[in-house]
Amino acid sequence: MKHSxxxxxxxxxxxxxxxxxxxxxxxxxxxxxxxxxCGGSGGSTDSKSLTFxxxxxxxxxKRAYEAVMAAFKTKSGDSVTANVVxxxxxxxxxxxYLQGSPDDAFTWFAGYRMQYYAQKGLLAPVDDVWEKIGxxxxxxxxxxxxxxxxxxxxxxxxxxxxxxxYRKSLxxxxxxxxxxxxxxxxxxxxxxxxxxxxxxxxxxxDGWPAMGTFDYLNMRLNGFQFHQDLCAHxxxxxxxxxxxxxxxWKALLPYQDPAALGQTWQDAAKALEAKKTGMYLLGxxxxxxxxDPKVLADIxxxxxxxxxxxxxxxxxxxxxxxxxxxxxxxxxxxRDFVEFIGTPEGQNAYYKVDTSNLPTAKGADISGFTPLxxxxxxxxxxxxxxxxxxxxxxxxxxxxxxxIPALQSFIKDGSVDVKNLESQAKALYAAQ
Amino acid sequence: xxxxxxxxxxxxxxxxxxxxxxxxxxxxxxxxxxIPTLVELLLVWGPTLLSIALSFTxxxxxxxxxxxxxxxxxxxxxxxxxxxxxxxxxxxxxxLLFLGVIGTPxxxxxxxxxxxxxxxxxxxxxxxxxxxxxxxxxxxxxxQLFYNRDSGLLNFLLGTAGTPxxxxxxxxxNVNIWAAMVAxxxxxxxxxxxxYLAGLKGVDGTLREAAALDGANARQTxxxxxxxxxxxxxxxxxxxxxxxxxxxxxxVWVINQxxxxxxxxxxxxxxNLVGEGQVIGVGSALAVILLVISxxxxxxxxxxxxxxxxxx
Numbered sequence: 240m241k242h243s244x245x246x247x248x249x250x251x252x253x254x255x256x257x258x259x260x261x262x263x264x265x266x267x268x269x270x271x272x273x274x275x276x277c278g279g280s281g282g283s284t285d286s287k288s289l290t291f292x293x294x295x296x297x298x299x300x301k302r303a304y305e306a307v308m309a310a311f312k313t314k315s316g317d318s319v320t321a322n323v324v325x326x327x328x329x330x331x332x333x334x335x336y337l338q339g340s341p342d343d344a345f346t347w348f349a350g351y352r353m354q355y356y357a358q359k360g361l362l363a364p365v366d367d368v369w370e371k372i373g374x375x376x377x378x379x380x381x382x383x384x385x386x387x388x389x390x391x392x393x394x395x396x397x398x399x400x401x402x403x404x405y406r407k408s409l410x411x412x413x414x415x416x417x418x419x420x421x422x423x424x425x426x427x428x429x430x431x432x433x434x435x436x437x438x439x440x441x442x443x444x445d446g447w448p449a450m451g452t453f454d455y456l457n458m459r460l461n462g463f464q465f466h467q468d469l470c471a472h473x474x475x476x477x478x479x480x481x482x483x484x485x486x487x488w489k490a491l492l493p494y495q496d497p498a499a500l501g502q503t504w505q506d507a508a509k510a511l512e513a514k515k516t517g518m519y520l521l522g523x524x525x526x527x528x529x530x531d532p533k534v535l536a537d538i539x540x541x542x543x544x545x546x547x548x549x550x551x552x553x554x555x556x557x558x559x560x561x562x563x564x565x566x567x568x569x570x571x572x573x574r575d576f577v578e579f580i581g582t583p584e585g586q587n588a589y590y591k592v593d594t595s596n597l598p599t600a601k602g603a604d605i606s607g608f609t610p611l612x613x614x615x616x617x618x619x620x621x622x623x624x625x626x627x628x629x630x631x632x633x634x635x636x637x638x639x640x641x642x643i644p645a646l647q648s649f650i651k652d653g654s655v656d657v658k659n660l661e662s663q664a665k666a667l668y669a670a671q
Numbered sequence: 672x673x674x675x676x677x678x679x680x681x682x683x684x685x686x687x688x689x690x691x692x693x694x695x696x697x698x699x700x701x702x703x704x705x706i707p708t709l710v711e712l713l714l715v716w717g718p719t720l721l722s723i724a725l726s727f728t729x730x731x732x733x734x735x736x737x738x739x740x741x742x743x744x745x746x747x748x749x750x751x752x753x754x755x756x757x758x759x760x761x762x763x764x765x766x767l768l769f770l771g772v773i774g775t776p777x778x779x780x781x782x783x784x785x786x787x788x789x790x791x792x793x794x795x796x797x798x799x800x801x802x803x804x805x806x807x808x809x810x811x812x813x814x815q816l817f818y819n820r821d822s823g824l825l826n827f828l829l830g831t832a833g834t835p836x837x838x839x840x841x842x843x844x845n846v847n848i849w850a851a852m853v854a855x856x857x858x859x860x861x862x863x864x865x866x867y868l869a870g871l872k873g874v875d876g877t878l879r880e881a882a883a884l885d886g887a888n889a890r891q892t893x894x895x896x897x898x899x900x901x902x903x904x905x906x907x908x909x910x911x912x913x914x915x916x917x918x919x920x921x922x923v924w925v926i927n928q929x930x931x932x933x934x935x936x937x938x939x940x941x942x943n944l945v946g947e948g949q950v951i952g953v954g955s956a957l958a959v960i961l962l963v964i965s966x967x968x969x970x971x972x973x974x975x976x977x978x979x980x981x982x983x
Contacts, residue, residue, distance in 0.1 A: 331946035334732055352947075359733045444842060444927055500931050501820055501842015639948030644755055647931045651844060662752040666744070670729040670950055671737075 288318045289573040292342035294329030299527045303592035304346075310588040311579045317572040327445075337361040343567030344576050349383040349393050349558035350627035351471070352635065355671075357386035363568020364390035365577060372581035375600040379625050383558050393560045394581040396589060397596035400618050401451050401555040401628075403439075403541040404511065404525055405518040410539070415517070421459075421487075421546040428494035431517040440519030441495040442507035443650055446643030449499070450629035451520055452491070453646065454555050457484045459546035463553040463624040470632035472668045477661035485655045487546065492653055499650055522557065523615050526595040540614050554622035557631055558599065636667045719962065726955035745956035753953070759934040762848055766855070766935070767916035774856040775912050778863025783893065785864070786871045800865055802858040811925030814854045815841075844932025851933055854922045859915055863908055870904035871897070906975060913968040917961065936961045 295304050301323060308319040322342055324332075329346075336345075337356060347353060356362050369391045373381065376395065384393040410416075413434055418424040428438035443449040458466045461480045468474040469481070496507065496516060504521060508528035511519045518541065519525065529535040542551045561580050567573040579585040586598035594609065597616050608616070619625065630638035641663045649655045692700070729741040749756050781799055785792045802810070817824045818840035825840065826832040840850040874897050882892040898905070920937040923929045929938025940961060943954030 333947060334949055338733070361733070444931075446930060498820060498839055498842060500844070501839035635947035636950045637948075639946065640942060640950065644930060648754075651931070656754075659752060659754060663748075666748045666752060666953075667950060670741075670952060671731050 287316065287572055288320065289344060289567065289570050289576055290342035291319050291321045291576065292329070292336070292345035293321055293323045294326050294346050296323050296325045296329070297527065299593045299595065303589045306592050307580060307585055307588045310585065311576055314579065314584070315572075315575055317575060319576060337564060341564035341566065343570045343573035344561050344563055345567075346559065347393070347562045348627070348631050349395065349560065350631035351633060352627075352631045353384075353393050353562065354386050355635070357388070357390075357392045361565055362386075362392050363563040363565055364392055365394060365563055365568075365574065366391050368394060368574055368578045368581065372578055372600075375581060375583065375602060377601075380558065380599055383625070383627070384560070393558075393562055394577045395558050395560040395599040396580050396586060397560075397593075398556045398558040398599055398619065398625075399523040399596045400540075400542075400615050401455070401520065401522045401557075402543055402618070403518040403520050404523075405539055405541065406511065406514055406534075406537050407539045408537050409514050409517070417541050418544050419551075420544050424544045425490060425494075428491070428517075432494060436517045437496045437510070437515060438494040438517045439491065439496065440507040440511050440516035440521075441499040441650075442502045442504045443499045443647060444501055444503050444506075446639070446647060447628075447630055448504050448507075448521065449646040449650060450638070450642060451522070451555060452488065453484065453642075454626060454629050455520075455543040456487055456546065457481075458553045458555075458624075458626060459543065459549065460484055460487060461547075462549050463626065466553075466626060467632060470629065472634070472637070472664050475661050476664055477658045481660070482655075482657050485649060485657075488649070489653050492650070495650075500647060522555075523597070524595050526611070527593070536609070538611055540611060540618070542618055549624075552622060553624040553626060554618055555626045555628060556619050556622070557628045558625075559596070560599075634668055634671060636670075637664055641667065722955045722958050722962075725951055726959045728952050728955075730951040732949040732951045741952055745952045746960075748953060749956055749960070755934040755939055756957075758932075759929075759936045759939050762933070762935050763916060763919065765848065766852060766919050767913060769852045770856065770859055770912050770916050774859040775863050775908060777856065778860040778908075779867050781860060781864040782867035782871060785868060796864075796868070799861045801861070803861045803865075805858075807921040807925055810854065810858070810922060814850075814922075814926075818850055841926050842931070847926065847932050851922050851926060855915075855919060859912075863911070866904060866908060866911075867901070870901040873904075874900045906972065910968050910972045914965065917965050936964075 291304075291308070293301070293304055295301055304321065308321060312318060329336075333347075333356075338361065353362070357364075364386070369381075369384070372394070376384075380395050381391075384391050384395060386392045413431075415427060415430070418427050431438040441449075454466065457469065460483055461469075465474060465480065469476070474480075496502075496510070499507075504525070505528055507516070507519055508521075508525050510516045511525075512529055512531075512534050520543070523540070526535060526538055529538060542554065545551050561577045563573055563577060580589070581600060583598075583600050583602040583604065586600045586603040590596070590598045590603065591607075594607075594612060597612060597619065598605070605612075605616070626632060629642060633642075641660065645655055645660060726745055727741060727743070729739045729744070731737050781795075785795055785799075789795075805813075815823070820826060820837050820839045820842065821833055823832070823840070826837045829838070831837040838846060841847050878896050878900060879892055882896045887895065918937055919935055920929075920941075923933040923935055923938055924941070927933060929935055929942065936957065940954055940957045942948065943950050943957060
């Protein structure tokens with residue numbers, strides 16, 4: 240450990256100056272947007288190359304983006320230099336990244352998470368690109384790609400629904416049937432527990448996966464609109480509707496993997512593969528973990544059952560795509576690249592490698608769809624409302640600083656203080 | 672030159688001593704003092720003062736125009752509405768107690784044992800000191816091998832591996848702080864050991880002989896004679912132990928970024944200052960709180976040291 244060897248002389252200062260350095264850096268960097276605004280608007284350059292910042296660092300999506308870049312190069316002759324950063328790091332450093340020297344194009348998400356940075360002037364709008372590729376996308380996707388100012392900022396690449404995944408063979412062997420309602424779900428869980436299974440696979444060491452359960456219960460209990468309003472803090476957390484969500488969840492807690500707080504979603508995927516758990520609520524990216532084709536063919540999907548209202552109409556299906564940084568907005572090659580990802584051709588190149596995510600463009604080649612992919616894409620297509628995910632629909636600080644500890648302590652002892660959630664939300668949203 | 676200067680009688684000739692410095696000496700001296708001072712101002716005091724200023728504001732860290740004054744709201748928020756804060760204070764105290772009662776004495780014990788002229792004491796020294804030099808990532812991996820719920824050594828030894836009774840050392844919030852403190856002690860003890868070894872070598876051998884002549888046994892010799900003779904080292908160790916417990920960070924960060932039972936002040940600072948969930952005001956306020964707490968042992972140490980110098 241480097242700083243330990245300094246500890247004899249100035250032990251505490253080394254680390255503290257690092258922390259303060261972060262603060263100082265932030266102050267210094269905050270000036271950058273102004274500078275960029277002054278020097279900008281020079282019109283597009285004739286660059287034949289671009290840099291591409293990618294948070295898709297896991298093996299499968301990483302190779303998929305490599306395929307996209309290769310296809311783009313063949314088509315346009317422009318070269319793409321990729322900077323791949325570990326997924327979580329990329330997200331954690333996005334603030335400094337966008338204010339420092341970001342790449343021209345980069346991977347990001349739809350929803351509040353995109354609008355927030357667009358509002359701060361850190362992104363370049365891509366309306367001209369949308370004029371060319373707009374026909375490829377549904378209205379829901381168009382809406383999700385639009386910032387608060389009405390301009391478009393995102394070109395969607397893929398999305399993936401959340402729901403219960405399970406092993407067909409296990410269910411057939413035990414004679415389980417897919418539950419449509421919450422009561423049926425509970426009955427099924429009780430049966431699975433009797434059979435010696437952990438009914439619902441669950442992992443929350445990283446803190447975010449539990450948000451999926453919260454989102455679904457909230458939408459199914461209070462409706463899609465309430466969920467969106469709560470995420471945007473137009474609704475108070477300190478009300479019965481919210482505590483009802485947690486009360487309903489309590490009925491599921493005994494069926495969820497008690498080891499959740501110590502394992503990652505990859506660990507829980509392994510347990511599903513090993514038939515230790517009966518089903519697992521996660522996004523369809525979970526299938527990336529099943530490298531054995533036999534297991535993959537055995538995976539089936541089940542939309543979250545209805546609880547009180549809206550049936551199963553709302554689906555949680557986060558959209559990932561490409562954005563242009565302020566600087567990248569002036570690079571025609573970068574515009575061409577994000578346009579390419581919005582075409583069937585570009586999305587085919589991606590989907591050929593990463594089949595766990597669904598292409599979003601109309602006309603993308605879906606002939607290679609597995610029955611599972613077909614079911615997933617039908618679920619999204621028939622949805623009346625598509626939510627992103629709590630950490631994409633809400634203020635980032637709310638998601639990571641408030642919800643993660645709150646959900647983890649709820650998982651631990653089944654209690655949650657909605658009054659405190661509200662007072663934290665008030666303070667954090669006011670700071671933005 | 673300093674040797675010469677100190678030889679001069681201190682009171683009367685002081686002005687003349689200054690005159691004796693040539694212009695070149697003055698230049699060298701001011702560069703030697705000036706550059707570190709500038710660096711210190713820039714890298715330590717500047718950011719510290721900025722942090723203190725930022726702790727009284729609301730800011731998302733993006734645009735300077737979003738910076739708003741907030742008075743003491745951030746501190747109020749931390750004390751009243753921020754659930755991880757008080758557990759973090761408690762955990763830091765627990766950490767201090769654990770290092771003070773177990774980690775540091777363990778290091779002293781190792782040092783005393785290795786100071787006996789046993790065979791291969793150099794090898795043992797290296798083994799115990801090795802953790803101090805390992806990187807955070809490596810430490811995380813090593814302890815994962817011990818603590819893993821399904822395949823870890825500990826559960827294997829307990830015979831619980833793979834069964835529902837397996838202890839989830841990192842995931843169970845009742846035990847993970849203890850698991851983390853054991854891992855921290857593993858490093859801390861090696862560090863303390865090296866310092867005490869140096870201290871023990873510095874103790875005058877005649878003291879022991881005199882104690883032996885007076886009929887003291889080994890234990891009495893150590894506790895009544897050798898240990899008190901290591902006073903300067905002891906003070907450093909106390910300060911280091913306090914500081915180590917305040918800056919405890921890496922082990923818990925590797926485990927789960929300081930969540931779910933592993934809240935520590937330093938981890939909260941990072942959670943609030945770095946990343947998507949950036950809330951600069953709250954993060955800075957937490958950093959200031961940590962700063963104020965760390966100042967107590969540092970000031971105590973400095974006051975002691977300087978007082979002694981004055982007396983000498």
